[in-house]
Amino acid sequence: MPELAEVHFHASRWKQSEGEAFRLAWVSGEKRCCRDWDRDLGERLLGEAKLISGYTHGKRMLFAFSGGAFVEIHLGMTGSLSVEQPDYKRGRHDHLVLQGKSSILVFRDPRLFGKAALHATCDGELPAWWMELPPQPHEREFTRGRFDELLARRKGSVVKALLLRQDAFPGVGNWMADEILWRTRVRPDRRVASLNETERASLYQETRYVCREALRTIGVDYRNPPESWLFRHRWKAGGICPKTGEVLQRTTVGGRTSCWSAGWQR
DNA sequence: GAGCCTGTTCGGGC
DNA sequence: GGCCCGAACAGGCT
Numbered sequence: 001m002p003e004l005a006e007v008h009f010h011a012s013r014w015k016q017s018e019g020e021a022f023r024l025a026w027v028s029g030e031k032r033c034c035r036d037w038d039r040d041l042g043e044r045l046l047g048e049a050k051l052i053s054g055y056t057h058g059k060r061m062l063f064a065f066s067g068g069a070f071v072e073i074h075l076g077m078t079g080s081l082s083v084e085q086p087d088y089k090r091g092r093h094d095h096l097v098l099q100g101k102s103s104i105l106v107f108r109d110p111r112l113f114g115k116a117a118l119h120a121t122c123d124g125e126l127p128a129w130w131m132e133l134p135p136q137p138h139e140r141e142f143t144r145g146r147f148d149e150l151l152a153r154r155k156g157s158v159v160k161a162l163l164l165r166q167d168a169f170p171g172v173g174n175w176m177a178d179e180i181l182w183r184t185r186v187r188p189d190r191r192v193a194s195l196n197e198t199e200r201a202s203l204y205q206e207t208r209y210v211c212r213e214a215l216r217t218i219g220v221d222y223r224n225p226p227e228s229w230l231f232r233h234r235w236k237a238g239g240i241c242p243k244t245g246e247v248l249q250r251t252t253v254g255g256r257t258s259c260w261s262a263g264w265q266r
Numbered sequence: 267g268a269g270c271c272t273g274t275t276c277g278g279g280c
Numbered sequence: 281g282g283c284c285c286g287a288a289c290a291g292g293c294t
Binding site (some may be wrong): 093154156157158161254255 | 283284286289290291292
């Protein structure tokens with residue numbers, strides 16, 4: 001499920017164990033989701049390390065441990081983070097297990113599209129590549145000016161494909177892009193260059209709104225966004241557009257299944 | 267058994 | 281180089 005807010009929610013689970021010390025109990029070294037896990041570094045840095053803090057950026061997470069170790073997690077399509085009790089038994093899709101005194105941190109991912117990587121910095125400061133990630137849509141730094149530049153750089157793109165670019169709209173995934181476009185009343189297959197000023201202004205506002213509101217609902221406790229959102233209707237077969245009462249469309253745009261309302265979006 | 271899928275990356279074609 | 285598309289990755293669910 002994991003887009004911006006879901007990622008934030010999963011990270012908050014592990015963050016509840018901040019201050020506790022962990023040792024590396026298991027890593028699925030041969031699995032593709034762990035191909036960036038440095039085993040030697042793991043031995044050295046996570047022998048017994050305290051979880052200092054956790055950060056999210058878009059769909060990425062970074063957990064800082066004492067000793068200058070950083071565990072990077074991407075949940076892919078089906079990944080999850082959990083905190084398990086002492087009677088925990090490792091499941092076949094559990095790829096990273098960090099054992100603490102009272103809790104066990106687990107990264108699970110059946111489809112292996114996610115990623116668990118281990119990094120280190122000598123001074124314990126956050127890695128430079130993390131600090132240099134672009135602003136997220138809900139942040140103050142994501143200005144209308146930046147948004148206009150992103151659009152100007154990708155005039156020829158299909159607007160939905162642009163929204164899905166993680167270097168431009170970090171955290172926005174398939175359902176969020178559809179939600180934003182539906183609120184903007186713009187069809188997902190429109191070209192960026194075809195958007196007029198009213199539509200661009202609305203796209204900016206709705207992008208920020210959907211990201212912020214998703215963080216306030218899903219991001220906090222996985223509670224559903226409001227009933228008025230497309231989110232609540234899009235998954236059902238024969239789902240109805242809350243605006244028009246008509247059946248929602250499903251078409252492939254930018255290689256992804258898109259849900260939209262023909263009578264509502266232009 | 268077939269089809270579908272909330273993500274990313276890569277190769278081919280224009 | 282820009283951009284698009286399709287495939288590949290792999291498993292669970294309908």
